[in-house]
Amino acid sequence: MRYTFSCPPPSLNGWHAQMLRLLFLLTALAFTQQVAAIDAGMPNPPTSPTIVKVGIFLVDIVNLDEVNETFEAEFIIGAEWQDPRLAFDPIEAGSNEKLFQGAFQFDEAFTGWWPQLLIVNEIGTGDMNAVRLVVYADGRVRYLEQRNVTLETPMKLQQFPFDAQTLEARVISFGDYSDQVMLEVDERILGATEEYTKKNNGVNIAQWQFENLALTSSTADFRYYGGQKGFSEIDLAITLTRQSANFIWKVIFPLIVLVLLMWAVFWLEVDNLSERLNLAFIGVLTIVAYQFLIDGTMPRISYFTFTDAVLLYSFVIMCVAIFESLIVYSLYRAGHKPMAERIDLIAQWVFPVVYFAGLTASYVYYL
Secondary structure (H helix, E strand, O other): OOOEEEEEEEOOOOOHHHHHHHHHHHHHHHHHHHHHHHOOOEEEOOOOOOOOOOEEEEEEEEEEEEEOOOEEEEEEEEEEOOOHHHHOHHHHHOOOEEEOHHHHHHHHOOOOOOEEEEOOOEOOOEEEEEEEEEEEEOOOEEEEEEEEEEEEOOOOOOOOOOEEEEEEEEEEEEEOOOOEEEEEHHHHHHHHHHHHHOHHHHHHHOOOEEEEEEEEEEOOOOOOOOOOOOEEEEEEEEEEEEEOOHHHHHHHHHHHHHHHHHHHHHHHHOHHHHHHHHHHHHHHHHHHHHHHHHHHOOOOOOOOHHHHHHHHHHHHHHHHHHHHHHHHHHHOOOOOOHHHHHHHHHHHHHHHHHHHHHHHHEEEEEE
């Protein structure tokens, strides 16, 4: 494309004409630089495929939201690859490396190719607080960035509150198939983050204990871009175990004690129906309140957890106690007081045995 600029008409003389000519020259120069700045740079990976070593350093787990099945974490993501097109003479450059530090230098000054590392299950844009890219004389490129991200991850809560969760992050090179870019695990960063998480208790969050961190590479079996080719993926798995002692002492233990207190129903006189029902219904309503309390801290799930099983079983036991009181009162009204008292005596022993047997069966089944 040819661009032409016309000078001021010759009728203008003196310093006005000189200023106009200077203005036209500056405008032409600025426009030419702008056109030259539209440079595709190096849009394609240097080789097919380009091997990119990726590591994810876990700095901290900020929050774990079980209701929305999300977690917030702070990562340092590192990547390294070889691009011969960026090699330079260190003697001529006066340095063995070229540093691009900060968002402005990285976005505006660096014109080479780099993999756009996308965390697939990230919610929102997150915060990138720092970025650093170093080009070495031999064409080796090392990229580092620090991100605060919120990630969506499925949780398996069947064993709640004795569960362990695996928090996941899936990283791909956005827009590149596996025959263009192949992601591999950077063992150096993996080893560093494993050592850091074991020594630093700050990685743990309330009610959770950090157990393990794994970083693996794979080829995804589904397509993001609609093509028939797979793409390379890095999978981060963080395993946490719930510290359940607090929940047991505040929820499970009081619930069991409450149900056992309802045991007193079977020691009341068989003709005292009102006291029996009052005591039993207080227990039933308390269990319903417990259910609402626990539902507020859990996501909308379609399956039963261990805690749900304990609540439901306790509710059923209390309902059985109500029916037992109605039966013995009916027998008393029918003139069968000895039989009613005998049923009460049997219930005094059967009730705790059946209740604890049910709790044990639930524990074995879920855990």
